[in-house]
Amino acid sequence: MRSIILTVLALAATALTIPLSEDKTAQPLVKRAVSPDSSCGGTNKYTCQGSQYGNCCSQWGFCGSTAAYCGSGCQSGFGTCTGTTPPPPPPASTLSDCLSAKNVPIRLISSPDFPGLAKPYNLRLAYTPAVIVLPTTTQHVSDAVVCAGKNNVKVQAKGGGHSYASFSSGGQSGSMVIDLENFQTISLDANNIAKVGGGVRLGNLALGIYNTNNAKRALPHGTCPGVGVGGHATHGGYGYSSRAWGLALDTITAMDVTLANGSNIHTTSTSYPDIYYALRGAADSFGIVTTFYLATKPAPASVVQWSFSIPNVFSSAATATNIFLHIQDFARNAAVIDRNIGFGIYLDGQSFSIGGTYFGSLDNFNNKIKPALLKGLPTPSSSTVDSIDWLASLTRLAGQPLAQPLQGYDAHDDFYAKSITTPASAPLTAAALNSFFDYIIKNGVNSPNPWFSIINLYGGPDSQINIRDNTFSAYSDRSALWVIQNYGYTSATSSPFPSTIIPFITGLNNALTSAQPQTAFGAYANYVDPGLTAAQAHSLYYDVPTYTRLNSIKKTVDPGKVFWNPQAIGN
Numbered sequence: 001m002r003s004i005i006l007t008v009l010a011l012a013a014t015a016l017t018i019p020l021s022e023d024k025t026a027q028p029l030v031k032r033a034v035s036p037d038s039s040c041g042g043t044n045k046y047t048c049q050g051s052q053y054g055n056c057c058s059q060w061g062f063c064g065s066t067a068a069y070c071g072s073g074c075q076s077g078f079g080t081c082t083g084t085t086p087p088p089p090p091p092a093s094t095l096s097d098c099l100s101a102k103n104v105p106i107r108l109i110s111s112p113d114f115p116g117l118a119k120p121y122n123l124r125l126a127y128t129p130a131v132i133v134l135p136t137t138t139q140h141v142s143d144a145v146v147c148a149g150k151n152n153v154k155v156q157a158k159g160g161g162h163s164y165a166s167f168s169s170g171g172q173s174g175s176m177v178i179d180l181e182n183f184q185t186i187s188l189d190a191n192n193i194a195k196v197g198g199g200v201r202l203g204n205l206a207l208g209i210y211n212t213n214n215a216k217r218a219l220p221h222g223t224c225p226g227v228g229v230g231g232h233a234t235h236g237g238y239g240y241s242s243r244a245w246g247l248a249l250d251t252i253t254a255m256d257v258t259l260a261n262g263s264n265i266h267t268t269s270t271s272y273p274d275i276y277y278a279l280r281g282a283a284d285s286f287g288i289v290t291t292f293y294l295a296t297k298p299a300p301a302s303v304v305q306w307s308f309s310i311p312n313v314f315s316s317a318a319t320a321t322n323i324f325l326h327i328q329d330f331a332r333n334a335a336v337i338d339r340n341i342g343f344g345i346y347l348d349g350q351s352f353s354i355g356g357t358y359f360g361s362l363d364n365f366n367n368k369i370k371p372a373l374l375k376g377l378p379t380p381s382s383s384t385v386d387s388i389d390w391l392a393s394l395t396r397l398a399g400q401p402l403a404q405p406l407q408g409y410d411a412h413d414d415f416y417a418k419s420i421t422t423p424a425s426a427p428l429t430a431a432a433l434n435s436f437f438d439y440i441i442k443n444g445v446n447s448p449n450p451w452f453s454i455i456n457l458y459g460g461p462d463s464q465i466n467i468r469d470n471t472f473s474a475y476s477d478r479s480a481l482w483v484i485q486n487y488g489y490t491s492a493t494s495s496p497f498p499s500t501i502i503p504f505i506t507g508l509n510n511a512l513t514s515a516q517p518q519t520a521f522g523a524y525a526n527y528v529d530p531g532l533t534a535a536q537a538h539s540l541y542y543d544v545p546t547y548t549r550l551n552s553i554k555k556t557v558d559p560g561k562v563f564w565n566p567q568a569i570g571n
Contacts, residue, residue, distance in 0.1 A: 032078065038063045038110040041078040042094035048079035053109055055080040058174065060130045060153050061094025062108065066173055073152075095131065095176075098147035104140050107132040116408070117179060118169065123414040124497045125166035125530060129177040136182045138256065138264050138290050145288065145562065146262035148176045154564035157288045160201050160228020161409070164417055165530035167284060168231065171565035178288055180230065181407055185291065188212050193253060194219070196292045198230045201409070203402035205229055206394050209296055217296035218390060220245040223397040226404050226411050229292060234283035235525040236475055238456060238465075238483065240342030240357040240397070245297055246464045249280050249475050254293035259286075260558035278553045278569075281474025281525075281546070285554060285569035299390040304365045305397075307355030308373070308380040314349060314445055320437035321430055326376055327354065328427055331481070334461035336372045344456040349444035355384075356457075357397075362387045415489035416502045418509045419527035424459040424466070424481040426519040428512070435515035439508060449498050451488040451505065458483050476546040477522055484512075485527050502531070534571035 035046035040057035048057045054065030059073030074081035099106050107114045108131060117132050130153055133144040148155045154175045158168040170177055183197030186208030194209050194217070203225025209217040220241040222232060229248075237248025245251075254268045257279060267276040278286045313320045327345065331337060343356025354373070358365050366385065374380070388396070395402055422428055444451060458465050459481040470476045486508045488501035513521050523529060523540035532540065538547050547569070554561075554570040561570055 035063050036110075038108045039094070039096040041075050042097040046078065051079075056082070058130065060151055060174070061096045062130050064109070064128065064173075066128070069174070095147055095151040095153055098150060099131065099133070099144065102140075102143040102147065104144050104147070105134045105136065106144075107134060116410070118177075119410075119412065120166040120169045121160075121162045121412055122164055122166050123412050123493050124416065125169075127166055127169045127171070127175070128173040129170055130174045131176050133176060133178045134182060135178065135180070138258060141178060141258045141288050141290060142262040142264055144176065144178055145258055145260065149260060149262075149560055149562045155288075155562050156284060156565055157198070157230060158228075159198055159230025160226060160232070162224070162227045163231060163528060164415075165528045165566070167528065167565040167567075171530075171567075175564070180228075180288075180290065181409075183290055184406055186212065188215055188217060188296070192217055192296045194292075194294045194296050196229055196294055198228075198288070198290045198292065200229050201225060201404040202227050202229060202232065203394075203398065203404045204406075206391070207402050210299055210391060215296075216299045216390075218299035219248060219251055219294060219296055221248045223394075225394075225398045225400065225402045226409060230289055231284070232526060233292060233294070234279055234289065235281065235528075236477075237526070238458065240344070241359075242465050243342045243457065243460070243463045244339045244359055246468075247475070248294075249473060250465075250468065251294045251296070252280055252292060253295050255279055255289045256291035257283075257287040257289045260560065260562040264290075274553050275557060278474050278550055281476065281542075282550055282569050284565060285550070285563050286558060287563065300359050302387045302389060303393040304358040304360065304362055304385065304387050305355075305393050306358065306365065306370070306385045307353055307383065309351060309353045309382045311352075311378055311381040313347070313352035313378075314437070314441055317434050317438040317441055320352075320440075321433040323352075323377060324428070324433050324437075325430060327373070328481075330373050331457050331460045332427070333372065336369060337461045339462040339464050341369065342457065344454055346452060346454055347440075348450070348452040349440050349447060357393060412493070413489055414491075414493040414497060415487055416497075416505055416531070417485060417487040417527055418505050418529050418531070419486070419524040420482075420484040420509060420512060421458075421477050421480040421522040421524055422482045422484070423479050423519065423521075425479065426516070427481060429516050432512050432516035436508070436512040439511035443504060443507065447500075447504060449488060449490055449501050449504070451486070451501070451508075453487070453508070454485045456483050456485075457481070470543060470546060474542070474546055474550055475525075476543045477524070477541075480522070483524050485524070506531070528567065530566070532567065534567050537567040538569070 032047040035051045038053040040046045040048045040063050042061045048055050048063035051063050053063035056070035057075040057078035058069040070082045135141045156170050158177050158179045161168045180199035183199040185197040187195045202221050221239045233248040340359040346353050466478050468478050486505050488505045525541040550569045
């Protein structure tokens with residue numbers, strides 16, 4: 001059945017391919033009207049020469065001044081080209097013409113709101129899209145994808161826009177960004193399946209499923225309320241409740257998705273199962289998910305929220321190592337730990353704290369879990385243990401209100417991050433931890449730039465993250481004990497990014513992994529690392545059988561690699 005479905009999809013893609021109707025080579029530069037809106041060539045035959053947007057007319061029919069516009073494919077008949085690759089014959093119509101003919105809502109570089117829409121979450125990696133699509137219907141999404149495919153323009157979706165590598169901006173200049181900010185549906189059916197638009201942010205999702213008809217439903221997801229459900233849920237989606245309920249990805253029962261040939265399908269475990277598999281772990285390479293269907297949980301009536309700040313951890317590498325080894329023993333102790341506890345460690349060279357949530361009684365936490373955790377550790381310099389309601393817990397974890405703007409979201413950072421996933425079968429050794437903390441004491445305690453590490457417990461006894469096998473979805477890391485995020489940033493966002501941050505964060509990763517060479521460490525795709533090559537990313541984010549299957553599906557449903565970023569499947 002799977003081969004029949006994929007064959008049908010391949011034939012559909014062939015049927016929707018529109019050949020060029022004529023061969024128009026670029027003509028010598030002649031007197032033309034200067035572009036008033038950044039479009040060039042095509043029907044209006046505007047020139048970029050002398051325009052405020054740049055003198056080069058790209059193969060897509062937009063003015064600019066970077067290599068994406070002036071290099072390969074630049075149309076010399078409508079501006080100046082500086083590339084060395086001869087331009088191919090331009091299409092019968094430009095991308096701009098195609099989108100206009102189909103009445104797809106777009107923003108060009110000339111649009112007043114273009115800079116705000118194009119501004120990435122990670123300011124270090126700012127790209128200029130060829131066009132930003134603001135669809136209000138799935139037909140708009142379909143038409144935009146078809147137009148991009150006809151004009152050899154790469155496509156990426158933007159849900160929340162929090163991609164660490166700015167892949168939601170294309171991962172390069174000159175891509176089409178399909179911004180799903182108008183897809184804000186949140187509803188619950190009779191079976192408590194949440195229907196969620198692809199542009200919904202996590203804070204609004206949490207409020208929506210809890211408050212709709214006073215249903216008081218919940219989902220496992222991350223703590224940052226501005227993150228979009230799209231990238232988060234399709235590449236994992238961890239929260240402190242995940243050890244009890246699984247990842248956000250595990251709650252997906254169905255999706256409405258636009259494929260590279262423009263078709264809109266509803267995919268489940270039995271309808272287009274290969275696409276359902278691929279989207280849950282690698283959606284950025286396979287389609288635009290416009291609607292998610294998520295199986296919700298009853299929200300707990302109360303949650304024990306707790307945190308302990310441990311002093312003097314960085315007095316020596318040996319001290320820090322022994323503290324972490326104790327916490328690791330605690331995390332693996334089935335006599336104390338079950339699925340109902342989730343926690344993480346935060347450290348930044350100055351402070352060291354451990355905190356999380358517990359789905360159980362305050363008495364049980366205080367009398368059983370807390371003593372086991374703190375036994376042998378320095379007396380906490382500060383502590384918090386409260387029993388609070390579900391929404392109050394999410395708000396405290398977020399450190400800000402859950403409600404997020406539907407349009408005009410304007411939160412940004414300037415940073416570089418790397419991640420490490422550690423297998424449960426190979427807990428972190430004293431040698432690896434000593435190397436890690438020794439590096440921090442020598443380089444991080446007095447670092448010229450701020451940084452932090454967050455070490456979250458994924459595995460351990462009864463973890464519902466790790467009950468799935470690798471055939472369940474394309475998220476193949478179902479054996480991690482810890483997932484570590486190392487993050488360096490600057491508050492001087494208007495200045496050049498400090499040259500010391502990337503080497504420091506890279507060294508922090510290497511200090512741990514190089515001291516435990518016998519272990520096959522991985523990485524977490526939601527902390528996507530732009531410093532990795534495509535091959536390195538594929539090796540760290542997916543196991544070999546998973547990537548092999550993904551690559552096969554990619555060749556069938558997106559042979560033209562319409563959905564692309566620097567680490568996309570098939571690169």
